[in-house]
Amino acid sequence: MKKITKQQYLKPNDAVSPPDPSGEVWTPPQPSKGERTFKLTSKGSVRGFVVLDGVRVNFESRAEYKACLVIRSRPDTLRVVEQSPRVEYVDADGKLRTHVFDLKVFRRDGSVVAVDVKPAAKVESSGIREMHSLIARQISPKIASQLLVFTERMYTRSDFYNAELMLGVARQHCAEDDEAILKLVARMTGPMKVADLVGKSGRKGYGFNAVVRAISAGRLVMTERRRIDYAAVVVPAPLH
Structure with missing residues (x-):
């Protein structure tokens, strides 16, 4: 096992975007709004x-x-x-x-x-x-x-893959990343690959997450039914 120094251990992880400033460490979710409740433990089904x-x-x-x-x-x-x-x-x-x-x-x-x-x-x-x-x-x-x-x-496997991706990325909200992507979206005049959009943003992987959030929010639309990845093509959502 390779040993690391204390300084290396405490070095910030630049692969993780810092969270937005918040007055709370963690905000608990609101309770379920469902009209029927049930026990989450079960031997017969996944709950x-x-x-x-x-x-x-x-x-x-x-x-x-x-x-x-x-x-x-x-x-x-x-x-x-x-x-x-x-x-x-x-x-x-x-x-x-x-x-x-x-x-x-x-x-x-x-x-x-x-x-x-x-x-x-x-x-x-x-x-x-x-x-x-x-x-x-x-x-x-x-x-x-x-x-x-x-x-x-x-729904397809790609639909479910995208849905889980959107859920995961929604937890990593970063206002600066979203702002950078939305500025580019406002200037788009036609289809663009996700990879090109991310590249123009200069936000690297964080830019990809912001693109996913823009699709989830309805600001961008996929041109075909497929997985959201760097090769996917998106267009700005029509204004209502």
Whole structure:
């Protein structure tokens, strides 16, 4: 084992961007906004939570975890709340039932989508579409304007890779890096490779992270559905 001196050990790591000044060492996430709670320990499924937009979002399965990240990573999504909404409806036999959706998705256009996450192979046998059809005729548009059955066929491996990348990079916010990239975005007149954008920024790897955050925020748009990497091509998002 190679020994190092105390001076070498205490040398700042220039591969890690210093954090923005803050009055707090750590800001805990807000508690879950979900209408249904459950124990995170389970022998039969993967359970846990992820912090999205400063709020704790719990998940009961790997499929729900992926759905949370993929849906949140889409530019038209504002925020995601798990285990919501809870609705009452009358079933085909005239009985009053209660159903809690897996996700409540708030979109930037003001609409709300109630989502159930299901493996594609189980959608037909579960009867979830028939239940959604009944609920759709009874639910108030104030609660949800659209119902969706979300399966693994609705996203690619690249979509999930990008979603996890966006989540990780969001934790490394640096105002100077973001400002440098956004100044370049404002001057873009057409498509540009991520590598060229990062190079022009002079921020190296930090510039790449800032590009990812710009894509996540909807300031940049990928020209094709693929992984976000240096070879990817982006364009400025159209102004509304």
